[in-house]
Amino acid sequence: AQSVTQLGSHVSVSEGALVLLRCNYSSSVPPYLFWYVQYPNQGLQLLLKYTSAATLVKGINGFEAEFKKSETSFHLTKPSAHMSDAAEYFCAVNINQAGTALIFGKGTTLSVSS
């Protein structure tokens, strides 16, 4: 079975500061990993995905994540936070098997102060 752990339910940064949201996964087979962002009362928007190609993945809005198998991690980073980055972020895992659903972490709320 697969699972995802997001360390830190709430992260606060200042505008312009580095954003680091942590995600560790557990999977018995090679995983596919995703980061989604959710704004209040809205659906999910895909930020980036790892599907066994390059381990450093670049996404939208300046976000990137690095897949580290030895650490079973897929942390999300952004060099400089913007006020508009304040939202809920979810890490999710899936496997290459037809019909399987994404399994989500508990989410991390990112707050950005001016």
Added chain:
Amino acid sequence: GAVVSQHPSRVICKSGTSVKIECRSLDFQATTMFWYRQFPKQSLMLMATSNEGSKATYEQGVEKDKFLINHASLTLSTLTVTSAHPEDSSFYICSARDPSGGALEQFFGPGTRLTVL
């Protein structure tokens, strides 16, 4: 990317009534769709996997008689909350995988906010 729609976006109903939520894949055919439930400030919990032309697969703890899922076509899955109660109030989100995409990405609908009075 592929687009998934949900209808309605928001519904308020009285306790004891049934509510149907539709999930459509607009520009691709989805043999499998997924239904999630999200409580305020919590994560998405998978409720069931909806398979076109067959019975849905429910996650442990989800009442199949209460949350009826029908996947009658390759572009439409419906979730019916039967005899709704206030504890069923939640944000329901569907998703679908585009089998032609090759990247195992799930495309999510915008969600339906259900409030049971």
